[in-house]
Amino acid sequence: MIRSVSYSKLIDFEQCKYRVKLKHIDKIPEEKSEAADRGTKIHLAAENYVRGKIKQLPQELRKFATEFEALRARYKAKQASLEGEWGFNHAWEPCDYKHAWLRVKADAVIHLDTTSAVVVDFKTGKSFGNEIKHGEQVQLYAIATLLRHPELADITVELWYLDVDQLVTRTMTRAQALRHLQPFEKRLVQVTKATEFPANPNIFSCKWCAYGPNKGGQCTFGVTSTGSVNLSNYRKRFG
């Protein structure tokens, strides 16, 4: 059984439950990808710059120089926080991150005044092709921030696409954001209630899967980028 859920775990689960089993139940470590390593390094560089640990803005963040300068100033003035790890229990009440049912991580939160705040997510890579996924992330960030801060009347969520100089922003009132809570809950509980984790091999999910044949991983159900499968395993899947 899976005890806690996050947005990325939900997406993995909806694409292929077997992948979630390999990662979170069997705890088989994923091969680190170059893109993931790069993303981690850039997030760390951004954090260090905003905290004032490094003086010069790293090259990879320069397209957002104005925004980072403003964020650094807000952080210095104690009007912004970084790298939030937020936990919620099954009743969506804020709780300890480690023992939480739902976990949300936010890169930065800026408190504009007593009733308004901005949540920022630093993105590496493109927005193109990720619009639905990132749109849902925006909704979940909004819900999480508003539940943690009952004093807020509205919330703005900004996605900073650091590589491509693109900023996506959405502002929601409390009522608009919390409308998404029930639909999310229906999906999220599927993850923590699941007792079966069948594979869902297809060229789209398997293409980037760390356990798939394209990456030389452990999954024997996976489909290669040309669409071919290991037939004896594939047939077993249907009994």
Ligand code: SF4
């Ligand atoms: S390779 Fe495909 S079938 Fe196997 S775990 Fe990954 S997504 Fe699922």
